[in-house]
Amino acid sequence: MIPSDEKLIEAGLPLAIPRGRVLLIACGALAREILDLKKRNGWDHLDLTCLPAKYHLYPDKIAEEVRKAVTAHRADYDDIFVVYADCGTGGLLQAACAELGVEMVAGPHCYSFFEGNDAFAAKAEEEFTAFYLTDFLVRQFDAFVWKPMGLDRHPELRDMYFGNYEKLVYQAQTDDPALTEIARDCAERLGLAFERRFTGYGDLATALERL
CATH class of the missing domain: 3.40.50 (Rossmann fold)
Known part of the structure; x- marks a missing residue:
């Protein structure tokens, strides 16, 4: 049973104000x-x-x-x-x-807040040669990476763009084997080693929970 406003006031408690939109x-x-x-x-x-x-x-x-x-x-x-x-x-x-x-x-980009900003910052120095993909970017790899960089027309540009990278890190928000295989293929297309790292929603969940 939810107490009335009068009883809350009598008990010295704050009023139960409905949460706004x-x-x-x-x-x-x-x-x-x-x-x-x-x-x-x-x-x-x-x-x-x-x-x-x-x-x-x-x-x-x-x-x-x-x-x-x-x-x-x-x-x-x-x-x-x-x-x-x-x-x-x-x-x-x-x-x-x-x-x-x-x-x-908070954070520099979604790769950071999915990993957790503190965790991402702690790895930044050792992973400056890593290229990151999220679930969204795995699904949209051609539209957001391959084609905008012209790699569909000029695959020889791959080494120019990615020659200094060593690995592709797939930050998985979900446990989806099909997405993992697509991400692995993306790494192969870019000539990079592959690492899958389950992050879940990281600091995104924390930020929205505060609301």
């Missing part, structure tokens, strides 16, 4: 993971809108597009949370969020 403005590359977290945790107070994942290829657009989205939706929500890390904006996204008064996921 929160809008997540996210990178489209994180949609599947966010929706899964919402479903498994019953986070029905969180709504999701996504910006195109292709902004990974044009990070200079991210801060301004996030700014537009926050402005467009601010009046409809009690709070807004930006589900991007810095993602190559060179601090511009953090500055925009600070100006707008909204929070964002």
